[in-house]
Amino acid sequence: MTSPLIEQLQTRHGYPLLDADSYDHFVYGAENVVLFFCNDPVQFPESLDVAVILPELVKAFSGRLQAAIIAQPIERELQARFRFTGWPSLVFLRNGEYLGAITGIKDWLEYRQETLRILAATPGEPPGFDLDKVCGAR
Template sequence: MSLELKAGPTSLERLETALGRMQQKHGFYRVDRRDPEFPAGLTALLLTEDPQRNLEVLDACVILPEALKPVGAQIARWVAGPDFAPGLMQQYGVPRAPAVVFLRDGAFVGVLNGIRDWVDYQNEVVRLLSGPAQPKPIGIPVRVAGNPGVCA
């Protein structure tokens, strides 16, 4: 009997699987260009990065759809993969992924950084969704992984 060793999925492959599940099972739209046009009304935008750098990214892909269930169809759900997230992080002043940016009619409402306790997460989602639009934060430089001299 011979045993064949096979490499498991890479961190980016696991992320792609998670993003696909968010799209198929939970109705998320994928950001597919540098300057996306978000719909009128409320939008939640999950910003991701390579889970190799931060495992919380995969957790956020599971937690956010659950946290948004109580608001149903009242909010458009979007997710940006590591290809477009750095530019959006800079645009919205987000220091690190995972983060959820909330928009109302395209205007910045707030951001949730990292993973939190379930109750805190749900309370913050409700607070951000019912709050007024805020001034957009000043963009910060986001370094491209593996290329410290390059900003996105």
């Protein structure tokens, strides 16, 4: 399921929708990328908020980020690779290597600060899953 706001990321802002065939070419063809994992915006309505914030975030980092939307058929596979536990998520890569992720909706200042921190990071492995978050703390 998609929405006009998410479609607008493609039509108005020119962000590609990455599938299994286009993913590698995009992430290894750009220095810094931000991947938007929105899942189903009906089930995860915060995805619509991030769809509004993402172009502003890209603009704020004036040419330092290239954005793309991840197609739903490959989201779960990539979620397991990048080990984030919530939707929506923005995953940042440098030359295809993991830098960090922002999950859920944040305020504007948090997005800017987290993106600055992430872009200053050295690429590495995604963090391990926090089983309390995945399974629910008891």
